[in-house]
Amino acid sequence: MSISISASVARQTLPTQLDRVEAGEEVAITRHGRVVAVLVRPDVLTARRAPEAWNRADRIGALLESARSAPLRPPAISPERAEELVEAVRADRSAR
Structure with a gap:
């Protein structure tokens, strides 16, 4: 069973709503007529x-x-180019 209440009523009656949820009900909370939250166990x-x-x-x-x-795809770059990039990174790090 599900009931629907406004956010302001939910704020005022939270313990009651939690008791309902604990008993197995679902409580839909609305704001300006639209459901914005649902309390469920x-x-x-x-x-x-x-x-x-x-x-x-x-x-x-x-x-x-x-x-x-x-199957594995062929590498996007050659091993030589990969090594160039690694060396460039190492050189940049050692320059710091």
Whole structure:
């Protein structure tokens, strides 16, 4: 069950609203007629987020597996150019 109250009422009756949430209700808090927050129990929030988190983890796992099986791309710069850049950084650091 969900109820809706204004932000000013929520401010005035916070202990009562927390009791409602603890009893299993959801309390939507509105400002100028628009919902800006919802008070819910932590276990309800966790249960709502869990499927989304598992789906994201599955997508990340699939991306990692795909990346592991894909051939490596050739380097973007030559080893000589990479060594030049490293030497330039070292020279700059030693000049300080």
